[in-house]
Amino acid sequence: MAEVNMGGLNIKWSSLSKQDKKEYGAGIALLTIASGISGVILGGIWGERILGGVNTLEWIYSYLYPVAIVCFFLSVKLMNNFMKRQDEGFVDFNIKANIWGINFFWIVGFLVAWPLEVFMGFDFVFFEYFLLYSVGISIGARKVYKQMYAIDINEEQS
Amino acid sequence: MKNNLKNLREELKLSQDAFGSNLNVSRQTINSIENGKFDPSLPLAMKIAKFFNKRIEDIFYTEN
Numbered sequence: 001m002a003e004v005n006m007g008g009l010n011i012k013w014s015s016l017s018k019q020d021k022k023e024y025g026a027g028i029a030l031l032t033i034a035s036g037i038s039g040v041i042l043g044g045i046w047g048e049r050i051l052g053g054v055n056t057l058e059w060i061y062s063y064l065y066p067v068a069i070v071c072f073f074l075s076v077k078l079m080n081n082f083m084k085r086q087d088e089g090f091v092d093f094n095i096k097a098n099i100w101g102i103n104f105f106w107i108v109g110f111l112v113a114w115p116l117e118v119f120m121g122f123d124f125v126f127f128e129y130f131l132l133y134s135v136g137i138s139i140g141a142r143k144v145y146k147q148m149y150a151i152d153i154n155e156e157q158s
Numbered sequence: 159m160k161n162n163l164k165n166l167r168e169e170l171k172l173s174q175d176a177f178g179s180n181l182n183v184s185r186q187t188i189n190s191i192e193n194g195k196f197d198p199s200l201p202l203a204m205k206i207a208k209f210f211n212k213r214i215e216d217i218f219y220t221e222n
Contacts, residue, residue, distance in 0.1 A: 149189065
């Protein structure tokens with residue numbers, strides 16, 4: 001059964017079964033590929049921000065975009081399979097951390113990023129909004145870890 | 159919710175890890191239940207009660 005470590009920021013690799021390692025590892029790899037591609041496309045990292053002008057490689061976007069979508073859905077499928085095998089404590093931990101991520105995303109996005117974009121002319125893109133979710137889930141994981149596992153997490157009570 | 163899971167487990171001289179393996183949950187989950195940081199679902203509470211051959215209310219209770 002999966003356990004968390006690093007103050008909730010990581011999954012303890014040694015606690016995973018062989019199948020868990022395969023599915024979780026492949027899921028993370030695919031999600032990273034999807035994030036990388038969508039970051040390039042939607043974040044404009046590979047666009048005007050770097051090139052400063054016309055992007056001559058724009059034609060490749062239409063080929064990469066479906067790859068990112070397929071990778072994303074495959075990673076969701078693998079992660080779902082992985083989560084279904086875990087116990088309720090681990091699932092509860094992840095639900096609570098995700099709620100933090102979602103709340104941080106919409107509160108900071110709505111109250112800070114969006115007004116800056118509309119009224120101040122800042123150019124936030126999808127990729128950066130997604131970062132808000134990542135920050136939120138990291139804060140949530142730390143807090144939930146402290147709530148659930150603060151007492152004697154590393155030394156087993158026999 | 160409070161519980162006397164730790165005492166019951168210690169009576170059987172089981173580690174959290176070994177007890178968790180019996181119930182198909184992780185050591186961390188057992189740890190958080192014992193410390194009152196996580197309330198188990200009814201199916202898990204029933205599993206725990208069955209493991210100790212006790213009623214759920216003999217293991218889990220509220221302060222008042």
